[in-house]
Amino acid sequence: MTAAVSIRDLCFSYEKDPVISHLDLTLSTATITAVLGANGVGKTTLLHLLLGLFEPDSGEIRFFGRPAHNYSQTRRKQLMGMVSQNDTPPFDLRVDEYVLLGRAPHLGLLTIPGDKDRSASAAALSTVGMTHMAGHAVTRLSSGEKQLVNMARSLAQEPDILLLDEPCSHLDLINSRQMLVLMKTIAEQGRTVVFTTHDPNAAAAVADQVLLMKKGELVAAGTVTQTLTRTLLTRTYRGDVEVIETERGPFVRAV
Numbered sequence: 001m002t003a004a005v006s007i008r009d010l011c012f013s014y015e016k017d018p019v020i021s022h023l024d025l026t027l028s029t030a031t032i033t034a035v036l037g038a039n040g041v042g043k044t045t046l047l048h049l050l051l052g053l054f055e056p057d058s059g060e061i062r063f064f065g066r067p068a069h070n071y072s073q074t075r076r077k078q079l080m081g082m083v084s085q086n087d088t089p090p091f092d093l094r095v096d097e098y099v100l101l102g103r104a105p106h107l108g109l110l111t112i113p114g115d116k117d118r119s120a121s122a123a124a125l126s127t128v129g130m131t132h133m134a135g136h137a138v139t140r141l142s143s144g145e146k147q148l149v150n151m152a153r154s155l156a157q158e159p160d161i162l163l164l165d166e167p168c169s170h171l172d173l174i175n176s177r178q179m180l181v182l183m184k185t186i187a188e189q190g191r192t193v194v195f196t197t198h199d200p201n202a203a204a205a206v207a208d209q210v211l212l213m214k215k216g217e218l219v220a221a222g223t224v225t226q227t228l229t230r231t232l233l234t235r236t237y238r239g240d241v242e243v244i245e246t247e248r249g250p251f252v253r254a255v
């Protein structure tokens, strides 16, 4: 099957310092990829490059075998969804109105959302367990509630590739677990999920592929068992890390 994402020799810098250096990467369709690495190594930048917020300095990104720059703006917005950590609407909206904005890439410029759009939005809100907040103002939500609502907006969008920047960073224990289960469900539906995380155990729980990043380069890419090792994690984080093997896979903690 054609890869959902393939990246060849990708380089990017905001100013002079390289943030992404000669990155090669393949993400299979309908899989979950976790991106791990210390603060500031370029994880979010990688997601933003996939989303098309920035142009690479050199190298190539392909989606489903087709160069990213060959997609129209509209098609790319249908293709890719992103949940950032601190997404907030530019003006005050109710939760249900905000989630409905996720349908925008499927609507013409002056088209009013129809029943299909409203039911996709309602289903997305229900999936993240936030139906009871539909009438609340987004600006008054807690950080975790906002994260769930942002996820709902991206689910309503029904993208082929879903990019999640630290999707559990504001979530409580149970919602974190549910977010991981939801990611599994989304991948089983045939969508490709990429998420950044500071929690190797979240990666261990759901990822088909783990990318370990250090200063814009890959320390390693592979399965959970191949990547979540003491040697590779210590190299990635430049600090001592312990990996305890359990029946459910590796459990990682800093020592």
Ligand SMILES: Nc1ncnc2c1ncn2[C@@H]1O[C@H](COP(=O)(O)OP(=O)(O)OP(=O)(O)O)[C@@H](O)[C@H]1O
Residues within 6 Å of the ligand: 014, 015, 019, 037, 038, 039, 040, 041, 042, 043, 044, 045, 046
């Ligand atoms: N808009 C920007 N302009 C200039 N430099 C930037 C910009 N955004 C990020 N950077 C720099 O690029 C580097 C990578 O940032 P990025 O946000 O991708 O890292 P990250 O791995 O996601 O970090 P964290 O884990 O702390 O969220 C950092 O050194 C950061 O200071």
